[in-house]
Amino acid sequence: MSRLDAKYLxxxxxxxxxxxxxxxxxxxxxxxxxxxxxxxxxATEVLLSWWLRGRVANIASAYITGISLALLLKPQANILWPxxxxxxxxxxxxxxxxxxxxxxxxxxxxAIALLLLVAADSVAVLSHQWGNDLRINLVIWAFGLAVAxxxxxxxxxxxxxxxxxxxxxxxxxxxxxxLLAELAPITGPMYQLFVFFMVTDPRTTVxxxxxxxxxxxxxxxxxxxxxxxxxxxxxxxxxxxxxPPLLALAIVGPIAMWWDLRRQAQAGAAPN
Amino acid sequence: xxxxxxxxxxxxxxxxxxxxGVVALNHRAVGSVADGGGEAIRLSEVAHQSxxxxxxxxxxxxxxxAHIAPHVAALGACVSIVDVNNDNWPDLYFTxxxxxVPNALYINQRDGTFRDVAxxxxxxxxxxxxxxxxxxxxxxxxxxxxxxxxxxxKWGYPQLLHNLGNGRFEDATAPSGLRRWMxxxxxxxxxxxxxxxxDLYITGYFRSDIDFWHLSxxxxxxxxxxxxxxxxxxxxxxxxGNGRFEDVTDAMGVGSTRWTLAAAAADFNDDGWPxxxxxxxxxxxxxxxxxxxxxxxxxxxxLEDDSKSGMAVAVGDVYNRGRxxxxxxxxxxxxxLFQGNNLRxxxxxxxGRFDEIATGVVADAGWAWGAQFGDLNNxxxxDLxxxxxxxxxxxxxxxxxxxxxxxxxxxxxxxxxxNWPPIGSASLSGYERSRVLMNTGTGGSEGFVDxxxxxxxxxxxxxxxxxxxxxxxxxxxxxxxANQKGRALLYRNAGNPGHWVEFKLIGTRSxxxxxxxxxxxxxxxxxxxxxxxxxxxxCSQNDRRLxxxxxxxxxxxxxxxxxxGKEQVLDGLAADRLHVIxxxx
Numbered sequence: 001m002s003r004l005d006a007k008y009l010x011x012x013x014x015x016x017x018x019x020x021x022x023x024x025x026x027x028x029x030x031x032x033x034x035x036x037x038x039x040x041x042x043a044t045e046v047l048l049s050w051w052l053r054g055r056v057a058n059i060a061s062a063y064i065t066g067i068s069l070a071l072l073l074k075p076q077a078n079i080l081w082p083x084x085x086x087x088x089x090x091x092x093x094x095x096x097x098x099x100x101x102x103x104x105x106x107x108x109x110x111a112i113a114l115l116l117l118v119a120a121d122s123v124a125v126l127s128h129q130w131g132n133d134l135r136i137n138l139v140i141w142a143f144g145l146a147v148a149x150x151x152x153x154x155x156x157x158x159x160x161x162x163x164x165x166x167x168x169x170x171x172x173x174x175x176x177x178x179l180l181a182e183l184a185p186i187t188g189p190m191y192q193l194f195v196f197f198m199v200t201d202p203r204t205t206v207x208x209x210x211x212x213x214x215x216x217x218x219x220x221x222x223x224x225x226x227x228x229x230x231x232x233x234x235x236x237x238x239x240x241x242x243x244p245p246l247l248a249l250a251i252v253g254p255i256a257m258w259w260d261l262r263r264q265a266q267a268g269a270a271p272n
Numbered sequence: 273x274x275x276x277x278x279x280x281x282x283x284x285x286x287x288x289x290x291x292x293g294v295v296a297l298n299h300r301a302v303g304s305v306a307d308g309g310g311e312a313i314r315l316s317e318v319a320h321q322s323x324x325x326x327x328x329x330x331x332x333x334x335x336x337x338a339h340i341a342p343h344v345a346a347l348g349a350c351v352s353i354v355d356v357n358n359d360n361w362p363d364l365y366f367t368x369x370x371x372x373v374p375n376a377l378y379i380n381q382r383d384g385t386f387r388d389v390a391x392x393x394x395x396x397x398x399x400x401x402x403x404x405x406x407x408x409x410x411x412x413x414x415x416x417x418x419x420x421x422x423x424x425x426k427w428g429y430p431q432l433l434h435n436l437g438n439g440r441f442e443d444a445t446a447p448s449g450l451r452r453w454m455x456x457x458x459x460x461x462x463x464x465x466x467x468x469x470x471d472l473y474i475t476g477y478f479r480s481d482i483d484f485w486h487l488s489x490x491x492x493x494x495x496x497x498x499x500x501x502x503x504x505x506x507x508x509x510x511x512x513g514n515g516r517f518e519d520v521t522d523a524m525g526v527g528s529t530r531w532t533l534a535a536a537a538a539d540f541n542d543d544g545w546p547x548x549x550x551x552x553x554x555x556x557x558x559x560x561x562x563x564x565x566x567x568x569x570x571x572x573x574x575l576e577d578d579s580k581s582g583m584a585v586a587v588g589d590v591y592n593r594g595r596x597x598x599x600x601x602x603x604x605x606x607x608x609l610f611q612g613n614n615l616r617x618x619x620x621x622x623x624g625r626f627d628e629i630a631t632g633v634v635a636d637a638g639w640a641w642g643a644q645f646g647d648l649n650n651x652x653x654x655d656l657x658x659x660x661x662x663x664x665x666x667x668x669x670x671x672x673x674x675x676x677x678x679x680x681x682x683x684x685x686x687x688x689x690x691n692w693p694p695i696g697s698a699s700l701s702g703y704e705r706s707r708v709l710m711n712t713g714t715g716g717s718e719g720f721v722d723x724x725x726x727x728x729x730x731x732x733x734x735x736x737x738x739x740x741x742x743x744x745x746x747x748x749x750x751x752x753x754a755n756q757k758g759r760a761l762l763y764r765n766a767g768n769p770g771h772w773v774e775f776k777l778i779g780t781r782s783x784x785x786x787x788x789x790x791x792x793x794x795x796x797x798x799x800x801x802x803x804x805x806x807x808x809x810x811c812s813q814n815d816r817r818l819x820x821x822x823x824x825x826x827x828x829x830x831x832x833x834x835x836x837g838k839e840q841v842l843d844g845l846a847a848d849r850l851h852v853i854x855x856x857x
Contacts, residue, residue, distance in 0.1 A: 025498060026577050052279055076604065077612025077635045078628065081297050085290055092287040095280075114291065119298035120607040127497070127609055127680050137682060177339075180691040181674075184681030191680075230673035241673040242607040 006151035006202070007060045013147045014067050014197060020136055021071065021189060027126075028070060033083050037073070038066035040087035048095045061107070061203070065090050068108040068197055072126045072190065072246075073115065082123045086111040097254075100261045104254035106201040113250035117239055125243045126190045137187060144196040153200040159213045160199050161186065163220035171224060175231040185245075194245050204253055206260035215256040223248035301632065312649040313710055313727040314766035315751060319759065323385040324378055326760040329370035331405045331427065334487040339694035342663050343671075344484075345369070347457055347477075349754040350408035350737040350811035354420045356393075356435065360776070360850070362741040362815045364752060365390075366760055367406035367424065371399050375406055375424070384744060394441045395422055395433055401485065404428010404453070408737070408811030412461035412470045414511055416784040425456040425474055427484055434515070449517045454480045455504050461787050461806030462537035462546045463835045464524070465565035469511035470783045470806065473548060475532035476504020490690045494531060495683040497581075500554035502687070503531030526568045530555045534810045536585040538596045538803045539790060541620045544837055546788045551582030551600045551810075557614070574625035580611040584810035588645025588654040590617065590711065592798035598626065599656060601640035601810070605701055608672050609679075613640055613658070615717050633709060634717040639701035642738040642810040646749045648727075650770025650821030652795060653711040656720065659735025659753050663695075664702030671698040703732040706753065733758040741815030747772045747848060749819050754812075771822035774850040775830075777804060780857050782835035785816060789835055793820045794828030822847055 018034075021027030028034055041062040049057035066087060075082040090111035094103040097110070105113075115123040148154040168182035175182075185191055199205075199219060205212050226244040229237035240247045319325075328349035330342075337344050348369030356363045361380035368375055374396035378386035390396035399405045404426040411420045419435035421444075432448045433441040445451045455478035461470045478484075479502065482492050494500035506528045509517035521527040530552040537546045545562035552558060557575045560568035580602040590597045595618040602611035612635035616626035638660040645654040663671070674693040678686040685691050708727050709720040724730070733755035743750040748765040755761065773793065777786035787806035792799050802818045827847040832840040834855050845851055 030577070048283060052276070052283060074610060076301055076610040076631075077614070078631050079301060082294075085294050085297070089287065089290050089294070092283065092290065096284050096287045115294065116607065118291070119294050119301075122298045122301040122610070124605075124608055124610050127676070134682070134684070177674075177693045178691045180685050181677050181693045184678045184685045184691070187682035187685065188680035227673075233669050239607065242676065 007058075009147045009150055010197065011060050011063055013143055014064050016143055017140060017189070017193065018067050018071065020139065024133070024136060027189065029074070032080060033073075034067070034070040036080055037070040037083040037087045038063065040084050041066035041069070041091050044088050044091035048091065052095055062091055064197060065107045068193060069111060072108070072112055072193060073123060074126055075123045076121075079122055082115055082119065086115055089114060099258055100265060102257065102261055103204065104257045105250065106198050106204045106253060109198050109246060109249050109253065112243070113247055116243060116247065120239065125246065126193075140189075140192050144192060148196060148200060151200070151202075153202065155209060156200045156205065156212050156216050157195050160195055160216045160220055163217045164223075167220055167224040171227060171231070174228065190243075191245065194249075198246070198249060204257055206256050207264060211256075211260060215252065218256070219245070219248050219252045222252050312651065312768065313655065313708060313723055315648075315708070315728045315763035316766060317728070317731065317761050318764045319762040322762050323381075323387060324364070324760055324762055326366045326368075326376045326378075326388075328366070328368045328754060328756055328758060328760070329373045330757050331369040331484065332371070333484045336487050336490050337484075337689055340689060340692045342665065342695050343692075343700065344689070346663060346734075346756055347736065347811075348405065348407045349756040349758070350406075351739050351752050351754040351760065352409045352411055352807075352813035353739045353741045353752065353815040354411035354813070355815070355817075356411075356420055357439065358419065361745065362743050362817070365395070365409055365411070365422070366754055367408055367811075369399065369405040369407065371401050371405065373399055375399070375409075380743065389439070393439055394443075398424055398426075398431055407457045408459070410459050410461055410807040410813050412787055412806050413783065413785045414461070414470045414472075415515055416468070418784060420785065423459060423461070423472060425454070425459045427455045427478070429453055430456065430459075430474065444515055448515055449519075450509060452480070452507070453483070454507070455482055455484070457811060458532065458534045459807055460535050460537050460548075461785070462548070463783050463788055464508070464546055464562055465510065466545070466836060468779070468781055468783055468836065469513060470785065470787060471511050472509045472517060473506065473526070473535055473537070474509070475506045475535050475550070476529065477531055477533060477553070478504055480504050491688045493687050493689050493692070494554045495687040497554050497679055499556075500531055501529050503529050503553075505529050506532050506535075506550070524568050525570070526560050528552070528558055530558065533582060534584045536587050536598075536808045537788065537806060538587050539788075540596050540618060544833070546835070549585050549587070549598055551585045553581050553583070556580070557582050557600055572625075573620060574616075574628070578614070578628065580614070583641050584643045586643040586645050586656070586809050587803060587805070588656075589801045590615065590645075590654060591713070592652070592800045594792055594799045594801045596801065596803065599643055599645065601637065601643050601658060603639050603701070604636040605639065605672055608676060610636070613637055630717050632718055632720075633707065633722040634720045637707045638704035641736045642753075642812055644738050644740050644809045644812070644814060646740040646751075646814075647819065647821030648708070648749055648751075648765060649710065649768050650748065650772045650823065652770070652798070652800070652821050652823040652825060653713045654800070655711050656707075656709040657738050657740070657751055658707040658709065659738045660706065661702055661704035661732065661734040663698075663700040664732070664734050665699045666697040667699060667703065669696065669698035671695050671700040674698070675700070702734065705730065705732050706735055729763060731761055733761070737810055737812040739809065739812040739814050742774060742817065742819055745850070747774070771824065771827070771847045772820060773822060773827050773845065773847050774817055774819045776817045776850060776852045777832065777834075778852065778854045779834060779836070780855040781838065782855055786835065786855070787816065790833040791818050792831045794830070795822045796825030817850065
C-alpha cells in the first residue's frame with residue numbers, strides 16, 4: 001500500500017470519529033470551531049507550500065490536522081482564536097521547525113502542546129468521553145486498528161497500547177487506588193485520536209520499524225513519568241499534568257526525529 | 273535561492289508573531305479585574321458582629337464512599353431569606369448536613385443583629401438518621417394564611433413545615449403527600465397553573481433509590497460527564513388545597529433525570545405562564561416552557577448543544593431590556609477544563625433562543641456555585657455575585673490530575689464510585705475567591721468588571737449558596753453567603769448615593785407570597801424587570817421584596833404582572849422607599 005493510500009484511510013477514520021462524536025455527543029461544541037480550524041489549516045498549507053516550495057501540497061495532512069484540532073482543543077467559552085492560531089501554528093511548524101528538510105513535530109501535537117503550555121488560562125484539551133456506550137468505543141477501535149494495519153503502522157499503535165497497559169499496572173502498584181482508574185484514560189476519545197493520528201504520523205516517526213517501536217515505548221514511559229509526577233504532586237511538572245500523552249509525544253517525538261535524521265545523514269556521509 | 277531564504281525568514285517571523293499572539297490573547301482572556309475601580313460597591317463582612325455564628329457541617333456517608341467522601345458530600349450549605357414573622361425585616365435560614373446538627377433560623381432584631389430561634393420554632397432538628405440531612409430550603413405561603421411556610425429538601429425525606437404564625441412551625445409533610453425519599457439539591461415554589469396556590473418543583477440529583485447511609489451498590493455516580501441522564505428524577509407537585517399536593521410530574525412532562533442541581537421559575541417567553549429553567553450537572557441546561565398550565569414542553573432554545581456542569585440559575589435583566597436573562601455557573605480550572613459560566617441573553621421572542629455571551633471574568637469564576645443578580649451600587653444595572661471553590665483542603669495536594677484520569681474515560685468505569693481514585697486530603701479547586709462582577713452596562717459580558725477585592729469581598733471559603741436582601745431596610749442590597757464546611761458570611765453594603773425603590777407584593781387572587789410576580793420599573797429611558805422568586809441561584813432564595821437601583825434617575829411607571837395574570841400599572845410612586853402593594857381583587 002502506498003503512503004498516499006494510507007493517508008486517505010486515515011482521512012476516512014478521522015472523519016468517522018468526527019461524525020460519530022458529533023452525532024452522538026456534540027463533541028465539537030460548535031461548527032464554527034471546525035470551520036475555523038479546518039479552514040485555517042487548509043489555507044495555511046496551500047499558501048505556504050505554494051509560496052515556499054512552488055507547488056501546492058496535498059491537503060490530506062492539513063485536513064487531518066484541522067479535524068484533530070477542532071476535536072481536541074477545548075478553550076474557554078466563546079473563544080475562537082485558539083482554533084485559528086493553533087491551526088496556523090500547527091501547519092506553520094511543518095515549514096519552520098524543520099531539520100534536514102523534515103519537520104520534527106506532528107503538527108497538531110505541536111500546536112496543542114504549545115497552547116497547553118503558554119495559553120493555559122484559555123485552552124484545555126478534550127475531556128469528553130464516549131458516555132457509557134461501549135459500541136462507539138468498539139467501532140472506533142475496530143476501524144482504527146484496521147486502518148493502522150493497512151497503513152503499516154499497527155506496530156506503533158500496539159506498542160503504545162501495550163506499553164500503556166503495562167505501565168498502568170506499574171503505576172497502580174506504586175500509587176495504589178483502583179487499577180481501573182489507571183487504565184481508564186485509554187478508553188476515552190482523546191486517546192483514540194492520539195494512538196491513531198498522532199503517534200503513528202509517518203512524517204514524524206523515525207525511519208526504522210524497530211526505532212518506531214522503541215520511540216513509542218519511550219513516549220509511553222515519559223507519559224508515565226508525568227503521570228507519576230501528578231500522583232506524587234511534583235509541582236515542577238504541573239503544567240504537563242493536563243495531558244500527559246500529548247506532552248510526552250511533544251517532548252520525545254522531535255528529539256527522536258532529530259536523532260534519526262542526524263544518524264541517517266552521518267550514515268550517508270560515511271565512506272563505504 | 274536568495275528569494276527562498278527571505279521568504280523563509282518572512283514565514284518564520286509570522287510564525288513567531290503567531291506564538292506571541294497566543295501569549296497576548298491568553299493574557300487578555302483572563303478578563304477585567306479592578307485594582308481600585310470598585311469604589312462604587314463597598315461591602316464589609318459582619319456576620320460575627322451581627323450575631324451569625326452558623327457553621328456548616330457536611331454529611332457523613334456510608335463507608336463505601338470514604339475514599340471520595342469529600343467529593344460526594346460537598347453540598348448542603350445553603351441560605352434562604354424570608355420575612356418569617358411579617359415584621360418587614362428579612363430573616364435568614366441556613367441548612368447544615370450532619371446528623372444531629374441543627375439548622376438555623378436567624379430572626380432580624382432590627383438593630384443590625386440576628387438571633388437564632390430555630391430550636392424554639394421547631395425548624396432546627398431536621399437532620400436525623402432515617403430521615404436524611406438538609407440540602408437547602410425554600411419559603412412560600414402554600415396555604416395563603418399570610419405566613420411563609422418552609423420546605424426543606426434533603427438527601428432523605430423532605431419536610432414541609434407549616435408556619436403557625438406564633439413563632440412555631442408544625443411538620444405538615446405526611447398529610448401533604450410530599451414524604452418521598454429523594455436525593456435533592458434544589459426546589460422552587462411556583463404557581464404553574466395560576467390557580468392561586470403555590471406548587472412545588474423538587475429537583476433530583478442522585479437517584480432516589482440511593483440511601484447514602486446504607487448503600488447497596490457503589491454504582492451511584494453519573495454515567496457520563498457530558499450527557500448523563502441517570503440522576504434523580506425531578507418531581508412537580510401540584511397544590512390541590514387543604515395542605516395536600518399531588519405528583520403531576522409525568523402528566524406535565526417535567527421529570528428530567530439529568531442531575532439537576534438548580535431550578536428557577538419565571539416567564540421567560542412572556543406568555544404569562546411561569547416556565548422552568550434547569551441547571552444540570554453533567555449535561556445541557558433545560559428550559560421547560562409552560563403551555564398555559566396544561567403541560568410543559570422542552571424548548572429548543574440554544575441550550576441543547578452546550579454540555580457543561582450547571583450549578584446555579586440566576587435570573588436577571590442584564591441590559592434593562594425588560595427581559596429575564598439567565599446566568600448559569602459552571603467549572604473552569606486552568607489547564608484542565610474550561611466549561612465557562614453561561615450568560616444567556618433572552619431573545620426567545622425574536623429568535624426563539626438565548627444567546628450565550630459570557631467571556632472573561634463572567635465566563636471564568638473558577639469552580640463556581642451559587643450566583644445572584646442584584647444592583648449592589650444602585651446605579652440601575654444588575655451586578656452579579658458568584659460564590660465558588662469546591663474542596664479546600666491540603667494546599668499542597670490537588671485532586672484535579674487524579675480526577676482527570678477517569679474524567680475522559682468510558683462511562684461504565686466512573687459510574688461506579690469504587691473506581692474513583694481516592695481523594696485523601698487533596699484540594700479540588702479550593703481556596704477560590706468569591707466574585708463580585710460590577711455591571712458597567714457597556715458592550716457584551718466585557719461590561720462586567722470583577723471588583724470583589726476592591727469592594728471588600730476577600731474570603732476564600734468554599735461558597736455554595738448566595739442570597740441578597742436589604743437586610744437592614746436602608747435601601748441597599750446586602751449579601752449572605754453559605755459556605756461548605758465553613759462559617760456563613762454576611763456582607764453588609766456600605767451604601768451609595770443612588771436612588772432606589774423596593775416593593776413588597778401581597779397576592780390576593782394570586783398566591784399570597786406573590787411568587788412569580790413580574791415587576792417592571794421604568795427609569796431614565798430604560799426599564800428593568802424582576803421576578804419574585806420561589807427559589808433561585810443554587811440552594812438559595814432571595815428576599816421576596818424586590819429592590820431596584822435607579823442611579824440619579826427619577827422613578828417612572830411601575831408595571832406589575834401578578835401571577836394570576838392581572839396587570840397593574842402604577843404611576844407617580846415615590847423613590848427611595850419601600851412600597852407594600854396588595855393585588856387588586
